[in-house]
Amino acid sequence: MSSQDIPEKNLPAEQGHAHGAVGTVEGDPFADPGMPPHEHRIQDIDERAAKRSERVVALLFTVSMLATIGFIASYVAIPHDKSIYLFPLGHISAQNFALGVTLGVALFTIGAGAVHWARTLMSDVEIADERHAIEAPAEVSEKVKADFRLGAEESQLGRRKLIRNTMFGALALVPLSGVVLLRDLGPLPEEKLRHTIWRKGKLLVNMNTDEPLRPSDVAVGSLTFAKPEGLEEHDHDFQNEIAKAALMIVRLQPDDIKDKRELEWSHEGIVAYSKICTHVGCPISLYEQQTHHVLCPCHQSTFDLSDGARVIFGPAGHALPQLRIGVNDEGYLEALGDFEEPVGPAFWERG
Amino acid sequence: MSTSTTTDSRSRGKAPAGERIADWADGRLGIYSLAKANMRKIFPDHWSFMLGEICMYSFIIIILTGVYLTLFFHPSMNEVEYHGSYVPLQGQLMSEAFNSTLHISFEVRGGLLIRQIHHWAALIFIAGMFVHMMRVFFTGAFRKPREINWLFGFLLLVLGMFTGFTGYSLPDDLLSGTGVRFTQGAILSVPIVGTYISMFLFGGEFPGGDFVARFYSIHILLLPGIMLGLMVAHLILVFYHKHTQFAGPGKTNTNVVGMPLLPVYMAKAGGFFFLVFGVIALIAGIASINPIWALGPYRPDQVSTGAQPDWYMGFAEGLVRAMPGWEINFWGHTLVLGVFIPLVLFGLLLGVIAVYPFIESWVTGDKREHHILDRPRNAPTRTAFGVAWATAYLVGLLGGGNDIIATHFHMSLNAVTWFVRIAFFVGPVVAFIITKRICLGLQRRDKEKVLHGRESGIIKRLPHGEFIEVHEPLSQEQLHTLTAHEQYKPAEIGPTVDENGVERKVKRSEKLRAKLSESYYGEDSQIAKPTAEEYREITSGHGHH
Incomplete structure (x- = not known):
């Protein structure tokens, strides 16, 4: 673009310094020189540049209209289960991609148009506005305080203590009804967190095959998840019960078991531990077969299954509870009772 | 009596329709008095003032898309068998919440896009609030008269975090359910009342059948309702206080230099809404977020590795992960410090944000209004404090991803955790000293x-x-x-002995x-x-x- 044909009268020099004249400061070298003179943009002085800006804005708005039509077309025309491969995004839903891009373009170009319009064509002359103190002038605040005193006096609240005290009493008590209403949000804790549905004689059922486990099913180095017999996925309270009853079963060499009680509660080296982490209750799922460590993937608490499942790293506060197991007459693994201590995260009443 | 005699001589000349409507509205709403002060209201121009706008616009986008999602989402934990179009999950048991989220993602055309816009906008909203607050903090814009507005903003941040948390818990997928379980475990750690709060919040034992419905009403009504009120109050105060500005020629503490609301700011700010919305829509069209179908429905005995909360809960997660497992048993009770201390720290770390303006104004003893922003370098101690806070926050965030860091960079998980434990204390001190220098x-x-x-x-x-x-x-x-x-002089205690030689108690x-x-x-x-x-x-x- 050439600026040679710009009419003389439009040039900044011809328009004068109407704006914030720069004063020379005698005393203070750092004094505020006042607002700098307004600098003109090319659009202010060259009508053709302004026309160009106008066309750009109009083009952006037109692109937006086209994109909206594209959005509707994608909605109607693209099957919603069509998947496409797009580098580097991989396999993505064609419709989601088309809708997102068209909507995004339709919105973005409206914004871009408006901003370009504001920046190139609307006046960019800076204006100074006065500020006023936020706090009221002294006479106003005096007046308000006097009004308040008058009002308070007329209410006789300060003088009639009986009214005041009973009112405060009533207002303090009435929210209690609201608090009481919250009581039925849930039951009291009672002993709920202390027990699971494990009982003496309940078989250990493999979570994956849904078959009762025999000792021969548990190989050294494998990690088996188990649930109590009779607990089915379709049961009404399955989620609540499995949240406490889920088991991890591993087989160790009996000689490797360092903890005496652990050995007693095991069967041929097979030990059953609660799968629920004692930290905040995530299911522990990672087993290192060489060291017999299990790791909770949520917060990385690490337990040593060969040593009473004590915590060897991470934020858990106590060992995993062990379930005492044995074998019934038919040769299936069974529980010899419930857990002796609460499973899952610790709580105030746990003790 | 005839009323046909005209009361307004101008109407004979038939003013334009828009003007007549405005006249009509002014007679009833008094809009002209309102517009007199605001239509040509001056807004200073600085790129960092857009950060707050990003927050406001993403909040509006979240509300718009959220309303759409409520039309299809079923906030119920009833178990159903899946028969939708996503083959890998067919026949699986899942809650209606998860089922309807799959429906939104796979059957409702554009449903996935709206879901992803909603989620991306939420992440951007909270990230925007953080950055906006940093701008306000480091430039000292929180000083009198804007302390209350700082508090409003702080509350918006905290409520935004919890709205986000209750929101991403709604689909009842394996990942979010794990997050809810974590929250429940953290609640249990609260001394004396923890177990009761947990029972009341979940309607019994975890997970129960209530929390999705309860989180739903908290997520779509309670918290956003409060936030909308706070945001309006926040904006009213911004208007009332007028915008701050950086020092410069012609800019003083008693004026505000910039461009008028109509037309420049209307166009710029209005246009910016579309820019923000457009960018978020593009992201949502391109980048998948929270693909719940890949995670599966929640089961309390299942988990995926690399479980991470949304980013804004990451630092709380990090505190929990790095904390040693302290537990004290006494008189039949358990004090679960290993979880409770991080919970308290989480509150403290956020609480510091809220009280900082009051601490600084107490230290300076400055009761004047401040409308000229500080350059961060000119308030070294404040800046250093802010960077120290951010360091503690980032270390926490890092700790929240200790497993990701360990697996991606082939490092020892234990080493990463130990680094977080030490850096949480040392990092802020080092950052403070370096920043100040x-x-x-x-x-x-x-x-x-x-x-x-x-x-x-x-x-x-x-x-x-x-x-x-x-x-x-x-x-x-x-x-x-x-x-x-301006440069403050340090406050002095003053003479401790008065003219009579009597010692004053300090x-x-x-x-x-x-x-x-x-x-x-x-x-x-x-x-x-x-x-x-x-x-x-x-x-x-x-x-x-």
């Missing part, structure tokens, strides 16, 4: 620039062979801008204040800005050192 260095540089001018890059050889760099003197505008900031708070003030504004904490005398002395000799 950088700030002081920048202050010295400013002073140098004012007194000796700008380095021009032109090397001059003097007659006797010496090379010097020519320094260009600064313009009046620059001189003013670089020296406009309150401990007074001593603390003097100490803090010294660390804020003492000799080691700011570089005295150049005085007019220094400037004249150097410039009059025309000599350069």
Whole structure:
């Protein structure tokens, strides 16, 4: 673009310094020189540049209209289960991609148009506005305080203590009804967190095959998840019960078991531990077969299954509870009772 | 009686329709008085003022898309068998919440896009609030008269985090369910009342059948309702206080320099809404977020590895992961410090944000209004404190991803955790010291620039062979801008013995204040800005050192 044909009268020099004249400061070298003179943009002085800006804005708005039509077309025309491969995004839903891009373009170009319009064509002359103190002038605040005193006096609240005290009493008590209403949000804790549905004689059922486990099913180095017999996925309270009853079963060499009680509660080296982490209750799922460590993937608490499942790293506060197991007459693994201590995260009443 | 006699002589000339509607509305709403003060209201221009706008717009986008999602989402935990179009999950048991989220993602056309816009906008909303608050913090915009608005913003941040948390828990997928379980475990750690709160929140034992419905009403009604109110109040106060501005020629504490709301700001800010919405829609079209179908429905005995909360809960997650597992048993009770301390720290770390403006105003004892922003370097102690806070936050965030870091960079998980444990305490101290030194260095540089001018890059050889760099003197505008900031003097306790020789008792708070003030504004904490005398002395000799 050439600026040679710009009419003389439009040039900044011809328009004068109407704006914030720069004063020379005698005393203070750092004094505020006042607002700098307004600098003109090319659009202010060259009508053709302004026309160009106008066309750009109009083009952006037109692109937006086209994109909206594209959005509707994608909605109607693209099957919603069509998947496409797009580098580097991989396999993505064609419709989601088309809708997102068209909507995004339709919105973005409206914004871009408006901003370009504001920046190139609307006046960019800076204006100074006065500020006023936020706090009221002294006479106003005096007046308000006097009004308040008058009002308070007329209410006789300060003088009639009986009214005041009973009112405060009533207002303090009435929210209690609201608090009481919250009581039925849930039951009291009672002993709920202390027990699971494990009982003496309940078989250990493999979570994956849904078959009762025999000792021969548990190989050294494998990690088996188990649930109590009779607990089915379709049961009404399955989620609540499995949240406490889920088991991890591993087989160790009996000689490797360092903890005496652990050995007693095991069967041929097979030990059953609660799968629920004692930290905040995530299911522990990672087993290192060489060291017999299990790791909770949520917060990385690490337990040593060969040593009473004590915590060897991470934020858990106590060992995993062990379930005492044995074998019934038919040769299936069974529980010899419930857990002796609460499973899952610790709580105030746990003790 | 006839009412046909015209009361408004102008209406005979048939004003334009828009004007007539405005006249009609003014007679009932008084809009002209409102517009008189606001239509040409001046807004200063600075890129960092857009950060708050990003927050507001993403909040509006979240509300718009959220309303759409409620049309299809079923906030119920009833178990159903899946028969939808996503083959890998067919026949699986899942809650209606998860089922309907799959329906939104796979069957409702554009449903996935709206879901992803909603989620992306939420992430951007909270990230925007953080950055916006940092801008307000580091420039001192929270000072009088804006402390209350800082608190409103703080509440919006905290509520935004919890709205986000309750929101991403709604689909009842394996990942979010794990997050809810974590929350429940954390609630259990609260002494005395924890178990009760957990029972009441979940309607019994975890997970129960209630929490999705309860989180739903909290997520779509309670919290956003409060937030909408706070946001309106926040904006009203921004309007009422008028915007802050940086020091510069013509800009003082008693004026506001910029461009008028109509038309420039209307177009810029209005256009910016579309820019933000457009960018988020593009992201949502391109980048998948929270693909719940890949995670599967929640089961309390299942988990996926690499479980991460949304980013804004990451630092809380990190605190929990790094904390050693302390547990104290006494008199039949358990104090679960290993979880409770991180929970308290989470509150404290956020709480510091809320109280900071009041601490600083107490230390300075400054009761004046401040509308001119500080450059961060000119408030070194504040800036250093902010960076120290951010360091603690980032270390926490890092800790929240310790498993991701360990697996991606092939490091020992234990080493990463130990690093977090140490860095959480050491990091902020180091960051504080470094930041303060950088700030002081920048202050010295400013002073140098004012007194000796700008380095021009032109090397001059003097007659006797010496090379010097020519320094260009600064313009009046620059001189003013670089020296406009105020420097506090440290508060002193004052004489402790009065004229009669009676010793005054110095309150401990007074001593603390003097100490803090010294660390804020003492000799080691700011570089005295150049005085007019220094400037004249150097410039009059025309000599350069």
